[in-house]
Amino acid sequence: MSIFNTFHVAGSALTAQSMRLNAVASNLANADSVVSSDGKPYRAKQVVFAATPMGSAAAQGVRVAQVVEDSSPARMVYDPRNPVADEKGYVAMPNVSVVDEMTNMISASRSYQTNAEVMNTAKQLLLKTLTLGQ
Amino acid sequence: MVNKLDSAFFLQQQALTLRANRQQVLAGNIANADTPHYQARDFDFASALQKAVSGGGEGSLRLAVTAAGHLPGSAESVPVRMMYRQVTQASADGNSVEMDVERAQFAENAIHYEAGMTFLSGKIKTLLAALQA
Numbered sequence: 001m002s003i004f005n006t007f008h009v010a011g012s013a014l015t016a017q018s019m020r021l022n023a024v025a026s027n028l029a030n031a032d033s034v035v036s037s038d039g040k041p042y043r044a045k046q047v048v049f050a051a052t053p054m055g056s057a058a059a060q061g062v063r064v065a066q067v068v069e070d071s072s073p074a075r076m077v078y079d080p081r082n083p084v085a086d087e088k089g090y091v092a093m094p095n096v097s098v099v100d101e102m103t104n105m106i107s108a109s110r111s112y113q114t115n116a117e118v119m120n121t122a123k124q125l126l127l128k129t130l131t132l133g134q
Numbered sequence: 135m136v137n138k139l140d141s142a143f144f145l146q147q148q149a150l151t152l153r154a155n156r157q158q159v160l161a162g163n164i165a166n167a168d169t170p171h172y173q174a175r176d177f178d179f180a181s182a183l184q185k186a187v188s189g190g191g192e193g194s195l196r197l198a199v200t201a202a203g204h205l206p207g208s209a210e211s212v213p214v215r216m217m218y219r220q221v222t223q224a225s226a227d228g229n230s231v232e233m234d235v236e237r238a239q240f241a242e243n244a245i246h247y248e249a250g251m252t253f254l255s256g257k258i259k260t261l262l263a264a265l266q267a
Contacts (some may be wrong), residue, residue, distance in 0.1 A: 002154040006161040013165030020168075049169040051162075058155060058216060060162035062169055111168055114233070118161050121244050125157070128251055133258040 003129070005059045006122040012054060012061035013115040019064050020047045020108045024101050031096040034084050042094040044070035044101075070095050142261065146254040148186040152179060153247040155214065160240045163219075163231050171228040174219040174236065182214040 023045045033042040050065035072095045080089030159176060166172040199206050221230040 002151070002158045005158045006154075009158060009161040009165050016165075017168075049166070051166050051169050051172050054162075056158075058162070058175075058214075059158045060166055060172075060175075062165045107168070114164055114167070114237070118164055118240065121240070122157065122161070125154075125244060125247050125251075128248060132251060132255055134255075 002056070002059070003122055003126050005055045007119060008054045009059050009061045010115045010119040010122065012052070012063060014112060014119075016047070016049055016062045016064050017108050017112040017115065019067075020049075021105065021112070023047050023067065024105045024108060027096045027101050028098065028105075030094055031098055031101075033094055034082070034091055036094075041074050041092045042096070044072075044094065044096045046070060139261070142257060143254065145187060146250055146257065149183055150247065150250045150254070152182050152186060152214070153243060153250060156243050157240070157247065159216070160236055160243060163236045164233070164240065167229070167231045167233055167236070169229060172231060174221075174231045175216050176219055176239070177214040177216050185214075 027044045030036070030042040036042040045067055046069075047067050048065045049062050051060045052063045053059065054061035074092035074095050076090045077093050078089055079085055079091045082091045085091045156177065156179060163174045163176070166174075197204070197206060219230060219232075219235070221232065223232065224230060
């Protein structure tokens with residue numbers, strides 16, 4: 001039944017987009033975390049999507065291939081009263097771009113909605129198929 | 135009689151199978167709207183249906199018939215020739231999914247699927263009426 005595959009495909013996209021949303025939430029929550037678990041400033045995390053066959057070659061789902069850390073340099077903020085400031089008075093802040101993260105969030109939530117709608121359509125078609133001949 | 139029923143439903147059955155297949159392909163395109171380097175794909179429904187009805191699905195898998203008692207079974211799903219979609223506005227990450235196009239095709243395909251189902255329902259009702267007459 002290839003319509004069931006549509007559920008798998010849309011479901012994989014829902015999972016991937018929710019992981020992306022999770023990364024955005026983590027980045028936004030830690031936008032001001034000057035010290036993370038390794039003692040260095042927090043680094044923005046981004047998910048990398050990759051297409052993956054589901055059931056048949058025609059059905060291409062999506063999966064999160066890896067979660068990468070943004071390698072751009074830390075944002076230097078002058079704050080000599082901060083206990084983690086260097087000798088010149090600068091504090092290395094996380095390289096999270098709040099604007100980027102907000103657009104990322106909107107994009108992820110829109111994609112999530114679209115795939116939920118795809119699932120709904122597939123469900124309607126399947127239910128209609130069940131009433132065939134009645 | 136069963137043979138006749140089979141041939142009465144054959145065209146609609148093939149059409150619905152292909153529509154379901156296409157639904158799955160389009161869902162894949164929508165799912166991969168944010169995947170870098172993903173190429174949107176689709177197939178030509180009209181030619182695929184023509185091939186399916188004429189029994190010559192591209193590279194269709196058929197069982198070898200080597201003895202008189204063998205049944206010529208064939209793979210359930212009709213293999214179709216997948217093609218990449220032509221992009222009008224390419225994106226910088228090499229992804230060729232255009233959400234508006236995909237959504238429109240998806241909705242169109244769903245309606246065609248429902249239409250196919252309605253035709254099939256009508257056919258079943260007609261045959262039932264003939265049986266009860």
